[in-house]
Amino acid sequence: EPEVTQTPSHQVTQMGQEVILRCVPISNHLYFYWYRQILGQKVEFLVSFYNNEISEKSEIFDDQFSVERPDGSNFTLKIRSTKLEDSAMYFCASKVNTEAFFGQGTRLTVV
């Protein structure tokens, strides 16, 4: 069964460093998303991506964040200068129509 895959599963980084979280969406899907879940809190929308551009973003998705689909298969989330409060589970999702399918997540720990 097709699935969304995310790498790495766990990333530890020092405050101020750049991180890139990677996702391979399901191949025929058209819409791509990043969500995050801070420990104990709700799943929060970050950004949606369609037709090689951002279609929607939340207040969380500030200038420190960027997304890219560099090669038509990978979908990446970059955080330029990580802060302690960026520590969270980051979920990639993709959909073709209505139901979004999520990856297993990347646990980002900023120390």
Add this chain to the structure above:
Amino acid sequence: DQQVKQNSPSLSVQEGRISILNCDYTNSMFDYFLWYKKYPAEGPTFLISISSIKDKNEDGRFTVFLNKSAKHLSLHIVPSQPGDSAVYFCAASPLNQAGTALIFGKGTTLSVSS
């Protein structure tokens, strides 16, 4: 501003009984609703959905009911099984905007005891 609200953070049910998880929404533009199940350290898994043209959708042990006038939906699981223990998220979006992000509630942790 919470557009999707799950007011019960937790629910405990005995195996074999019915689990009822509730969700309320405030945005009248929402017309497609989904339930996701999430185990610790895993991504949310799609469970069942309903569009606003229906008031009920059933899939095996899972049934979702939608009361559009009350802006309320519920997920019924019957009979409940220990493997159903997880966090359940309600999510919503406008159907006619396919790329629009799903907005999630805070989740309800269901514990099913044997």
